[in-house]
Amino acid sequence: MTHLKGRQRLLALGGLFLVVLAVFVGWSVMSKPAAQAQGAKRTRIVFWHEMTGPAQQQLDTFVKDFNHSQHKYEVVPEFEGNYNEAVQKIINTHGTDASPAVFQSMDISTSQIHHTGYTTPVQKFIDADHYNVNQIAAGARAFYANKGTQLSMPFNTSQPVLYYNETLLKKYHITPPPVNPSYSDITRVATQLMDRSHKQVQGMTVEIYGWLFEQFMANAGVSLANHQDGHAGTPTAVNFTSPSTLTTMKWIQDNLKRGDFVNYGAGANAQNNETASFLSGRLGMFLQSSASIGQLTTGNHDQLGITYYPHPDGQKSNGVAIGGASLWISNDKSAHVQRGAWDFIKYLMTAKSQAQWQVATGYLALNQGSQKEAVLQKLYQKLPATKVPGEQLRAATPNATNSGIFLQGLIQERNLTQTAMEQIYNGSDIKKSLETAEKSMNSYIQGNNRANGY
């Protein structure tokens, strides 16, 4: 790049100029609608969320509708990546201009976010407004409450369920799994699918996902952390190696070895790939959040089947915990902004919004009034299977092992159990892999408890 010729330099500058021009023109064309919306003097309420796909579209619609419904506030939604990333972003930006006024944070971060002291409990606004909190599903509320104070508002709430392709099963004359299946029920369907389709269809996949690992334990009635999963006090150790956990992992590993199950890996790519395979009829069954229903029904010509989360053979299912996330209000913003954030939360929790939310996404409508809404009734009529997640939630009796784990560092726990799952899926010794994860998690808990002075 040493000798520059005048003509060529002109050419380069010209090329660069064209690119810049294109960007500016394109940008100004694009940003016009936004500029109009900002016309009136409104208070900006920055809202961080981690929703993707149809859920993000629905959320954006809610935001637009809310902004149209009043003139005081303008909610600005920002997608902040996956749940794990968002937690540290929230903590790290607190007290700066970059921080959100209201944010969505996942179920397992509840203890951690609460302990930072960075939020205003929504209880304060519930009391001030005499908001009828009883209209919101009690099971979901309890997950995000501490000593009678509602810390955050449950928002997207899901149940882990098993999806199967009913049309495919019919095609190969396979009896569908029962509504509350055991491991061997699933094995049977997976094996038959592989055999009868001559390996054109893969039987089943269990994503490498710590959440699913936790739910296997919950459904077997086993505590993951001591002190009753943290419900009776700060946990000091975890247990990843209970007999039923070993049985579960062996069940998956054996099936992977036989080729009845398939491994799509971990993370967003795994979810994309299993969904794509399922929709294209190359995968018969998979475990995922009930929130995927939206994706799995739009544009899917095959009949979708849904069952409860599978449980170990020879015992009753204990029930699974809810998953999802809740909405929090940051305390580093003015009272006016916090009030706007609360108004927005109330808007999201109306019977109408919640019904629409369930129809669009598969997350359960938390407002009791939603069940009467026409959109939801229509969905139940059209796809009776969509009732299953709600039924599963109601079928379980809440106890210490199926109401979530109150432990800080659950992100670490998920990373570690996911690593163990990956090792197991690739054929490693089950007990050894889980013990390694357990050991790392215990030393993490000890360090964390020490650092925070618990």
Add this chain to the structure above:
Amino acid sequence: MIQTKTLKPLRYLVLILLAIVILGPFILGFWTSLLPTADIAKGALWSSHISFANYAEAVKQTAILRYLLNSFVISTLTMAAQLLFCSLGAYAFVFLSFKGRDLLFYLILATMMLPFEAEVIPNFATVRRLNLLNHYGVMVIPFLTSAFGIFMLRQAFRQIPPELKEAADVEGLNHWQFYWRVTLPYARISLFTLAAYSFLESWNQYLWPMLTTFSDKFRPVQDGLRQLQSQETFNNWGMIQASAVIVVVPTLIVLFVGQHYFKNGLNEGATK
């Protein structure tokens, strides 16, 4: 060199094979950006519906153009700042005499050994305290200068004949004037090199903006693509590929135009 005629076709064959390997990902990326996503999802690499629909969708539904603008602003600012501050610093090390000059120079040289990737934790805390998060400044201010730039320009400034400085002193030019009127024009090729270097370095930043930007308003293009990729639970491959092509085309244009100088430079160097 031995140039037998039978070898010639073979050479072309190897060259073409290598070219296919290099260009393959580009071609595939561009080609799939023209296909409807539904066809890509079926595993088809051919479709009867070739169109630029994915581009329209990318421009309409995503902030891809905004990302490009952000990157352009950030990279231009960084480039301008590095040209100024590195040249000033280098000037000081060549034309000024002050206590501890050599020590200071070696200290600055030593910073080239410290990878930014290993310092993100305290740097994050610093920009947070300065309330720079989610702002263009957060991606420019830590990179206002660079040890490498100072080092490189110092080498270039040392080529300036001392007679020039003496003449300037006789004419009564002060350091500012000498810096502006003589040093910069004299070392313009090195400055051009540093400009290209700092612009691209900034354009390719990934980790730092990912940690410090939280809205599309400031997100540069590398992290914008990450954002699109993680947002798409449905694997909208057509649109993602279209976005990637939109991002790569400007740099390719600049590269192909710049390529000419580069080759000319090399050729001239080779024939001399």
Add this chain to the structure above:
Amino acid sequence: MAEMMSTPKPQSTPKPQVAEREKQRSFNLHVNDKYYALAFLGPSLLVLGVFVFYPMLRTLYLSLFLTNNVGRPTVFVGLKNYVNLLTSSAYQASLQATAVYVIGVVVCTLVIGLLLAQMAVRKLAGIQWFRTIFSATMGVSVSVAAIFWLFIFSPSVGLFDQIGKLLHLPLVQWLTTPGPAMVAVIISTVWMNLGFTFLILFGALQMVPQPLYEASAIEGASPRYQFFHVTLPMISPTLFFTSTVTLIGAFKSFGLIDLMTAGGPNNATNLMVYQVYRDAFLNGNYGLASAESVILAVIIALFTLLQFKFLEKRVTY
């Protein structure tokens, strides 16, 4: 592209009389240089101090502590973070994965880059086109490369999967099986590196004096012999330079990993920088992540020193 500009250029080599000139120069210095120095160097020193020197010390300091849930250092633990790291099988695996990745990337980049340069250096009709094509990946940024390759490696729709199906090869789950995932990440990185490496090596090959080849040809040397006994020794300084630049770049790899595998599967591609990111900005474990940063910095500093040593030699020549 970035490091290209730091290639040793013959024209920047100071002439022997530089020392002489330096002496002359000092006669012309003024008393008020101090203030100029402050004005000229001040901004650079401030930025480097705040964003390079201080953070290194701070990272060292943080690495001796446990941090609480908002990231503040609370409990002094001395070297315990380091001990925990170096005895943890997960961290050892990360170090090992980084080593495999770095070696794979450096070797493949150099070999293929050299092949490209060697093919492009011959004078053939239309060779200009090939030279342009071979340098094309210089214009590709990390996220674009990741997206292109992510598609190629993706299951069922990806190119490799389709080719495999056509040839009835066993299905490879590229990004979800440890070995192939590492291979996939290395391939993508090498592809991204090739443009720059090609240009540098091509430049070096062009500088090799033709008479050397002619002389050895007269002596009846085979092209193979010429390559190993003329070409390689002549370009060895450039090869060394390119390999250290590639090596340091590979140690710092983050973007491709983040987009393609997120460190998985089974931590197989959990390289050092990704591990720092994960422990700090996902797990909130800043003390541990600082210790990991220090280890990373030491390794990179060692290789940079090596490169300096080499540059120094070139400059004094």
